Amino acid sequence: MTESMDKTTAVMNLPRRDARDKLQGRTKYTVDAGGSDVLHAALLRSDVASARITRLDTSAALKMPGVQAIATAADAPGLHGLGIADHPVFADKVVRYHGEPLAVIAAETLAQARAAAKAIIIEYAELPKVLTMAEALSQDAPLVHPDWEDYEILFEGGNRSGNIAWQATVDRGDTDAAFARDDVTIVEGSYQVGRQNHVSFEPRAVVASFEDGRYHIHTSTQAPWTVKSVTAKVLGVPEAAVHVTVPAVGGGFGLKFDCSLEPYATILARKTGRSVSLVNSRKEEMMTCLCRENADIHIRSAVTKNGEIVGRDATVLMDCGAYGGEQVFLTTMTAHTLGGNYKLGSVRIRTKAVYTNTPPNGAFRACNGVYNTFALERHTDEICAAIGMDPFEFRRRTVVGDQDLGATGQVFEGNVLGPMLDQMVAKHPIGKRSDTLPDGRLYGRATTVGTWFIFVGPSAATVILNADASATLVTAGVEIGSGTMMQSLPQIVAANLGIHPDAVIVKTADTDAAGRDLGVGGGRTTVSIGAASEAACADVRDKLLEVASGLLQTKPDNLVLTAGRVEMKGRPGSGTTIRQVVQHAETTIGPISGSGAFTAPGVPAMPGCAAGHFIDAIDVPVFAVHDCEVAVDPVTGHVEILSYRLVQDVGRALNHRAIHGQIQGGVVQGIGYALTEEITINKNGAFDQTGFESYHLPLAGDVLPIEFELYEGAPSIGPLGTKGAGEVPILNVAATLGCAIANATDKKVNTLPLTPPRITALLEGRQNGSNLGHVARLRGGDKR
Amino acid sequence: MGVDFTLNGKPRSFAGDPRTSLLHALRDDFRLTGAKDVCGEGFCGACIIYVDGEPKTSCLLPVGALQGTEITTIEGIGNVDTLNPVQQAFIDFDVVQCGMCFPGMVMTLTHYLKDNPRPSRAEVKAALTGNICRCTGYERIIDAVMSLHNSASGEVRT
Numbered sequence: 001m002t003e004s005m006d007k008t009t010a011v012m013n014l015p016r017r018d019a020r021d022k023l024q025g026r027t028k029y030t031v032d033a034g035g036s037d038v039l040h041a042a043l044l045r046s047d048v049a050s051a052r053i054t055r056l057d058t059s060a061a062l063k064m065p066g067v068q069a070i071a072t073a074a075d076a077p078g079l080h081g082l083g084i085a086d087h088p089v090f091a092d093k094v095v096r097y098h099g100e101p102l103a104v105i106a107a108e109t110l111a112q113a114r115a116a117a118k119a120i121i122i123e124y125a126e127l128p129k130v131l132t133m134a135e136a137l138s139q140d141a142p143l144v145h146p147d148w149e150d151y152e153i154l155f156e157g158g159n160r161s162g163n164i165a166w167q168a169t170v171d172r173g174d175t176d177a178a179f180a181r182d183d184v185t186i187v188e189g190s191y192q193v194g195r196q197n198h199v200s201f202e203p204r205a206v207v208a209s210f211e212d213g214r215y216h217i218h219t220s221t222q223a224p225w226t227v228k229s230v231t232a233k234v235l236g237v238p239e240a241a242v243h244v245t246v247p248a249v250g251g252g253f254g255l256k257f258d259c260s261l262e263p264y265a266t267i268l269a270r271k272t273g274r275s276v277s278l279v280n281s282r283k284e285e286m287m288t289c290l291c292r293e294n295a296d297i298h299i300r301s302a303v304t305k306n307g308e309i310v311g312r313d314a315t316v317l318m319d320c321g322a323y324g325g326e327q328v329f330l331t332t333m334t335a336h337t338l339g340g341n342y343k344l345g346s347v348r349i350r351t352k353a354v355y356t357n358t359p360p361n362g363a364f365r366a367c368n369g370v371y372n373t374f375a376l377e378r379h380t381d382e383i384c385a386a387i388g389m390d391p392f393e394f395r396r397r398t399v400v401g402d403q404d405l406g407a408t409g410q411v412f413e414g415n416v417l418g419p420m421l422d423q424m425v426a427k428h429p430i431g432k433r434s435d436t437l438p439d440g441r442l443y444g445r446a447t448t449v450g451t452w453f454i455f456v457g458p459s460a461a462t463v464i465l466n467a468d469a470s471a472t473l474v475t476a477g478v479e480i481g482s483g484t485m486m487q488s489l490p491q492i493v494a495a496n497l498g499i500h501p502d503a504v505i506v507k508t509a510d511t512d513a514a515g516r517d518l519g520v521g522g523g524r525t526t527v528s529i530g531a532a533s534e535a536a537c538a539d540v541r542d543k544l545l546e547v548a549s550g551l552l553q554t555k556p557d558n559l560v561l562t563a564g565r566v567e568m569k570g571r572p573g574s575g576t577t578i579r580q581v582v583q584h585a586e587t588t589i590g591p592i593s594g595s596g597a598f599t600a601p602g603v604p605a606m607p608g609c610a611a612g613h614f615i616d617a618i619d620v621p622v623f624a625v626h627d628c629e630v631a632v633d634p635v636t637g638h639v640e641i642l643s644y645r646l647v648q649d650v651g652r653a654l655n656h657r658a659i660h661g662q663i664q665g666g667v668v669q670g671i672g673y674a675l676t677e678e679i680t681i682n683k684n685g686a687f688d689q690t691g692f693e694s695y696h697l698p699l700a701g702d703v704l705p706i707e708f709e710l711y712e713g714a715p716s717i718g719p720l721g722t723k724g725a726g727e728v729p730i731l732n733v734a735a736t737l738g739c740a741i742a743n744a745t746d747k748k749v750n751t752l753p754l755t756p757p758r759i760t761a762l763l764e765g766r767q768n769g770s771n772l773g774h775v776a777r778l779r780g781g782d783k784r
Numbered sequence: 785m786g787v788d789f790t791l792n793g794k795p796r797s798f799a800g801d802p803r804t805s806l807l808h809a810l811r812d813d814f815r816l817t818g819a820k821d822v823c824g825e826g827f828c829g830a831c832i833i834y835v836d837g838e839p840k841t842s843c844l845l846p847v848g849a850l851q852g853t854e855i856t857t858i859e860g861i862g863n864v865d866t867l868n869p870v871q872q873a874f875i876d877f878d879v880v881q882c883g884m885c886f887p888g889m890v891m892t893l894t895h896y897l898k899d900n901p902r903p904s905r906a907e908v909k910a911a912l913t914g915n916i917c918r919c920t921g922y923e924r925i926i927d928a929v930m931s932l933h934n935s936a937s938g939e940v941r942t
Contacts, residue, residue: 015878022883023871023890025818025858032817199918201822201830201884250820250884251918282824481882481919657878661924665881668921692827692916700912700922 004541005561007720010495013657016486017502018248018479029250030205030220034277038207039068041268041278042113044103044120045288046095049357049685050129050142053093057121058103064119066112069271072103076263078234083166083328083614085152086145087360089234089263095124096144096322097359098686099288106268106276129357131685133296133317134774136163136356144322144355158328158612165324166353168331168612170339170407173346175302178311184302187383190772191299191375193734193752195291195319195679196672197689198364199697202250203280208265210273215266216243222256223519224476224509230259231266242266246509252480253669254363255290257521258326286695287687290362291679293327294319297375298775299338303383307394310345314338315775318368320353321360327353330367332613333453337372339407340451340621341417342380342398347407357685363521365669366731369452371752374674377448377735378749381742391739392430395449396421409606410617416714417449420625420647423709428627428645434743441631441640444744448627450732454620454724455522456600456717460515461532463493463540464593467586469564469579470503471540476517477529478509482726483658484525491654492530492719496537498561499578515597523724526654527620528598530719535596543592544578547585551576601717620716622723623649626736632744637759639675639741645707646732651716651723659710662726667706670733672698678753789853792816792860802848806840807831809847810857818858818887822916829888829915833857839895841914858887861894869932870894877928881919889915893929902933 021027058070073092079085091100103120107113130136130144143162145151159167179186206219215237221227224244232239249256265278280288295318302311316334320327334351364370384391399417406412424447435443462474473493479485490504507513517529545556548566552559552575560569567575585592605616629642644667653659676696680688689695706729716723734752742749747762786799791814798809810816810833819842820830826841833842834856862868867875870893880886889912896911897903903911908929912922 013878015875016880018883019875019878019880020867020871022880023867023874023886024862024864025816025887026864027883028817029884031821032811035815201820201828201882201918248883251882253918282822483881661878661881661920664921664923665919666921669918691825692823693825697916697918698921699916700909700926703922705923706921 004545004559005496005498007495010491010654010720012491013655014487014491014501016483018486027248029202029248030207030218031202031250031279033207033218033247034275038275038277039106039108039268039272040110040113041104041106041265041276042110042117043101043264044117044122045284046091046098046100046102048095048124048126049098049131050127051095051124052127053091053095053122054125055121055123056102060121061105061116061119064112064116066108067116068106068108068274069268070103070105071264071267071271075267076234078236079151080230080234080259081154081324082326083155083158084324085154087323087325097357098684099359100322101264104264104268104278106272129685130163131356131358131681133319133354133356136354137774144357155614163355164352165320165355166328166331166612168334168351170335170347170349170610172407172409172606172609175311175313175346175348178346179302179313181302181310184304184310185386186300186302187379187386188300189379189382189750190775191297191378191750192772193295193371193374195294195361196364196677197286197289197291197679197695198253198255200251200253200255203282203285204256204260205279206261206265207275207277208262208269209275210269214241214243215269216245217262217266218245218247219262220249220256221246222249222252222478222480222521223258224478224511225516226519227259227262228511231263234263235266244511246478249478249480252521253365254367254521257363257519258290283690286690288359290325290360292364292367292370293361295368295371296772296775297372298772299375299379301379301383303387305387307387307389307397308345309342309398312344312347314349316351316372317775318351318353319356319358319361321356321358323360324353325360326363327361329614330363332615333368334372335407335610335613336453336618337369337451338376341376341400341449343400343404344407349407358681359687365666366452366727369731370670370673370734373450373732374734374738374752377732378738378742381739392425392447399449406617408610408613408616410603412621414715416649416711417623417625420623420649420711421449423647423711424625424627434746437631441633442744443629443631444740444742445629446627446736446739446743447625448732448735448739450624450626450735452622452728452731453618454527454622455524456528456619457518457524458599459517459528459532459597461529461536461596462514462593463533463536465540465544465582467582469499469577469582470505471497471499472505472507473533474507474514475529475533476509476511476514477525478520480520482662484520484726487655487658488526489530489533493533493537496534497540499564523622523727526722526724527718530722531598532596534719535598536594537596539594539596540592543589543594544581547588548575548581550588551581551584620718620723622728624728624731626732628736628740630737630740630744632741632759634763637756637763639754639759641671641704644704647709647711648725648728649711649714649723650725651714651718652712652721653710653725654720654722659725660708663708663729664706666726666729667733668698668703670730671703671737674734674737674752675754678755787847787851789850789855791855792857798847803846805843806833806845806847806850807842810842816857816859820884820887822884827916828885829892830885832888832891834891834895839891858891861890868894870897870929873928873932877924877931879920879924879928885915885917889917889925897932905930
């Protein structure tokens with residue numbers, strides 16, 4: 001049977017419907033909500049990293065002008081978390097990081113709330129602290145969570161112990177035997193990377209109200225259903241009592257993929273009966289950001305002289321800060337990046353999320369994939385040097401292809417990375433990889449590959465076909481800036497119903513209207529919400545064609561939806577308008593709507609390979625090839641990027657122009673991560689970078705146009721064969737810049753960010769700040 | 785005694801603490817939320833408005849210093865039905881993402897192009913030194929701006 005609509009009409013450069021208001025300053029983000037009737041809240045945060053709270057007295061603060069309510073740990077006793085419930089809403093008896101909330105105040109004005117926060121009496125007895133993972137894993141280290149064994153386990157399978165919040169492991173094949181072979185070269189490397197702040201321009205913000213016995217949370221989040229369930233859990237109320245709505249979100253990048261400020265405002269709304277606004281100041285946002293975590297990585301590979309990797313052994317330490325958070329989940333993704341890219345004969349990976357007395361970390365665009373790809377690609381170039389093979393040739397021979405095994409034994413489908421490499425060199429043949437330019441600067445070029453995934457999982461959609469033949473799409477999807485809700489989803493729905501995307505109304509996220517959804521992130525929106533939307537459209541189409549079949553006296557199979565009409569196949573003009581069919585339906589079956597759902601299909605891993613993993617195999621792998629040229633000033637250590645180009649696997653491009661925007665923006669975020677964005681943690685356990693003066697975001701003058709080609713046609717379960725295109729552009733930027741800078745300088749580049757002082761230290765042969773003995777030691781003592 | 789000024793063409797008065805930043809007065813008292821409070825330190829440019837026609841970061845301006853001035857915010861650029869050429873170019877090139885930086889971008893570039901109708905790419909980038917964007921990676925913003933002076937006369941389209 002041929003399709004009853006032409007899905008390829010989904011491919012177009014649909015403009016964004018939200019651009020006009022955003023350009024006129026008329027869009028109301030969460031930070032813009034409210035008015036004179038709203039109370040303003042401020043958090044009192046700890047200014048020590050590890051302490052016992054000996055006194056917390058709010059009585060004087062409660063009497064301050066304008067103060068309406070104060071909440072503390074007693075108001076929210078529940079613990080939450082991902083995998084482990086280890087995280088209190090307020091520090092209760094113990095402070096575990098600098099900036100941890102102790103109390104929250106609601107007052108008539110923000111100034112009054114802040115003044116009252118200062119009037120709260122807080123006294124501590126300081127406790128020993130661990131600020132680095134090396135300290136946290138040292139013998140007799142103080143435990144960040146002495147009661148770690150008592151916590152509720154929300155997901156089974158992770159190995160936990162003391163300051164190790166979670167461990168995920170992979171064991172496929174006999175790595176010991178591989179390393180013992182007498183025909184292999186063993187290559188070993190250690191890598192260390194710092195944190196990265198998302199700096200979404202809209203800080204985390206919420207306005208909460210208590211309405212008709214329920215909590216209404218209007219918030220800047222990527223994951224409304226997570227906010228709903230976590231807030232209900234910590235408040236000890238039924239999930240049904242929490243209603244979450246989300247307006248336009250002023251940037252997320254993963255920061256808003258978890259519940260954050262919502263419980264505080266919600267508790268205050270309940271106490272006061274008023275709407276309460278809570279917005280992080282920029283300083284709070286800088287200092288308590290759920291950053292891309294710092295990490296220490298050790299990789300060892302056994303490689304034959306032909307470039308066959310017969311064994312790989314890797315240890316990754318991820319700093320989760322004071323609470324497990326997303327890092328517990330993200331331990332999973334080490335396997336799929338360090339064990340991606342290349343064919344491996346055998347593999348052993350240990351990934352540990354480590355507690356420290358530092359601000360908790362979180363998810364950030366491509367998460368640990370970004371630094372694992374940096375480490376892996378630097379390691380790969382070191383392998384090439386050790387066995388004397390050209391780095392491009394090595395990659396072309398060794399990248400995973402059709403029927404090759406991933407780290408956990410999943411079987412990849414399709415040759416994707418190989419042809420993508422060919423596509424890159426066909427346009428940009430490899431010449432010199434290093435040189436000295438006439439002006440004395442050091443030239444370097446590198447080409448890298450990357451493997452990441454589309455985070456799928458449950459999504460729900462409802463499509464209502466209106467009397468005027470417009471359609472309303474109801475999902476819990478949020479527009480965070482990437483354009484998915486403005487472009488790809490209306491394009492998909494329109495193509496499935498034979499109407500124009502301008503006739504698709506996209507309802508903003510509302511948990512009272514839309515079914516459950518994991519949230520907008522991980523490249524999942526087009527794939528998961530898109531697939532649920534397609535399913536809802538199929539439901540609508542079945543009803544519509546059944547009615548039309550009666551009206552037009554032909555079988556539904558003979559009908560096709562196109563340009564707002566129902567036509568008999570191959571006979572344009574033979575049918576009638578969708579509008580007329582909908583109106584007729586009102587007299588036969590009633591108004592037409594449909595519902596659809598999607599969830600991860602669950603690609604199998606090899607049994608017994610993976611332990612402590614939230615995802616044993618990846619449902620939708622996604623690949624990238626990046627290439628760049630740099631010039632390094634040997635005196636100042638400044639890096640100029642001379643060219644940057646990439647080939648990205650998108651499955652199928654629905655909106656080429658929008659994908660261009662994601663590539664340009666994602667690569668530039670990666671440039672910031674690789675070169676300038678540095679976070680240092682001082683002896684008090686606080687970040688030194690408290691604002692834009694000290695945290696160096698890329699400016700217009702620091703960037704260049706990114707050249708790109710899209711690779712289409714790789715297998716994907718996404719609607720029309722799509723894969724998410726917004727997350728992946730950042731994946732191998734630090735890897736590519738790192739490898740190019742290594743080629744330019746002929747030095748062992750193994751840290752990020754590559755700031756000018758780091759590069760001059762490398763060039764002068766000075767120690768560049770990383771002491772990674774503890775990672776290698778762990779490996780030796782951990783061969784389970 | 786209040787501070788009197790013209791705001792988007794209308795006489796207005798501010799009776800609060802004269803040390804209040806113009807940004808907070810605009811957002812909290814006049815409920816003009818187009819100027820965004822992003823860095824609060826004058827680096828990001830998301831709060832740029834005009835004082836007597838000159839772009840200023842409103843987060844660093846105390847209202848008390850504005851007696852008798854003419855203040856224009858993003859809400860005062862055109863009206864709900866009309867876009868200026870910079871805004872139109874941003875739509876035509878599909879450059880908007882989260883949108884938080886764009887009110888400031890529009891203010892900076894509209895003013896810059898008035899005095900510099902045919903800038904080079906590098907000059908546009910230099911003009912954006914005080915406007916940070918976290919989403920777009922800038923280059924497509926520059927593409928949109930460069931499209932504006934391709935008219936035969938070399939003038940900014942109006």
